[in-house]
Amino acid sequence: MSKSLLVISRQAPWSGPSAREALDIVLAGGAFDLPIGLLFMDDGVFQLAAHQNAKAVQQKDLSANLQALGLFGIDDVFVCRHSMAVRGLTPPTEAHPLSNDAISQLIDRYDQVITL
Incomplete structure (x- = not known):
């Protein structure tokens, strides 16, 4: 049986490659039908903001990956x-928005956790 994986994305989309790498890991896991979850925290929540202009900061647009x-x-x-x-x-x-207590419980549900 596959181990479950939670990826925690904590970096803004314009702060470097970490945001893109987190999404790549999740998409790769999904392609192999792994039980996987994705949690946005701290500045990582900016990845979910609408109407971003990635070209203005010379970064790759992550909206297609999110979709x-x-x-x-x-x-x-x-x-x-x-x-x-x-x-x-x-x-x-x-x-799904979660409180801090719910996040602790979420992390406990997964076998492995990666934070980027």
Whole structure:
């Protein structure tokens, strides 16, 4: 049986390659039907903000990768409610907002956790 994997994305989409790498790991896992989840925390929640201009900061646009999550069977997408509130963002409908306590419980549910 496959071990479950939770990827925690904590970096803004424009702060370097970590945001893209987190999405690549999740999409690759989904392609192999691994039980996988994705959690956006801290500045990683900026990846979910609408109307980003990736070219302005010379970064790759991650919106297509985010939209592909469902196509790869990635339904367990979560977002830290506190991180969204502190940054003045509203959780998108495609991500389940979680409290800090719920995040601790979520992490405990997975066999392996990768933080980027």
